[in-house]
Amino acid sequence: MNLCFATQLMLGISGAKYSVNVGPLCSGGSAVRFLSRAQLQGSVTGHCLAAANRKRHSEAVWVQAHVRIRSYEVGAMNRFLGRFTIGFTLWALLAPLSSAAKYIIGQEERAGAYEVVFDEEKTALDLSKDCYPGKVCPPVVIMVGRQVGTIEVSNCHEGVMYTFVNKGDLDAGVVVQHEGGLYGSKGIPQFGVGTCFCYREGNLMCG
Numbered sequence: 001m002n003l004c005f006a007t008q009l010m011l012g013i014s015g016a017k018y019s020v021n022v023g024p025l026c027s028g029g030s031a032v033r034f035l036s037r038a039q040l041q042g043s044v045t046g047h048c049l050a051a052a053n054r055k056r057h058s059e060a061v062w063v064q065a066h067v068r069i070r071s072y073e074v075g076a077m078n079r080f081l082g083r084f085t086i087g088f089t090l091w092a093l094l095a096p097l098s099s100a101a102k103y104i105i106g107q108e109e110r111a112g113a114y115e116v117v118f119d120e121e122k123t124a125l126d127l128s129k130d131c132y133p134g135k136v137c138p139p140v141v142i143m144v145g146r147q148v149g150t151i152e153v154s155n156c157h158e159g160v161m162y163t164f165v166n167k168g169d170l171d172a173g174v175v176v177q178h179e180g181g182l183y184g185s186k187g188i189p190q191f192g193v194g195t196c197f198c199y200r201e202g203n204l205m206c207g
Helices: 002-013 022-027 037-099
Strands: 017-020 033-036 113-118 124-126 140-145 149-154 161-168 174-178 185-188 193-198
Touching: 113 161, 161 174, 161 185, 174 193, 185 193
Parallel strands: 113 140, 124 149, 140 161, 149 174
Antiparallel strands: 017 033, 161 193, 174 185
16 A cells, blocks of 8 residues: 555656556556556556455455454353363262261171170170171271270271271270280270271271
8 A cells, every 4th residue: 555655646746658667566567568647547546456455355354264263262161161060060969978988887798887796705806707707897897785995906907997986885985906005096985986097917006
């Protein structure tokens, strides 16, 4: 547009006929033509209109491409938000279930909270055989009966956090510990709960 405007200014100063290199100004050519003022004005105007049309076409193409890009971005964002909403909903529903375990209570094979019967003479608990026959004790052991004093625990399963529940008939409470009390002890009152962790080599830590 600046080159075409400069050519029009030259027309106002020049005479009826003169030579002008129209090609490089608007159309990219280099031929020299001798034109009348009217012919030159028409030629320059035509070139300028063509250049303006090309510019408007380029702008329209750019706008269309920009709209397509924006549409794709909005669609991608909507898909991301949809997946995020679904994932968050599932997490909110499943989180309470994963944080709190529920066990079957009793003396059956599938019991996760096994009831071990004690009397006043039973002062030891073997976690490998004192629960359901042929199976190790589950993570929760419920002590029922007339247990009293210190209970020596042996043969725990490595890596298990054991929970001991004192549901005894006596209100004196009990003390749970690894054999000999080498790794601490846990006092559990009647209807109380105590936890111990089984470390490597069957060391039950109850400190």
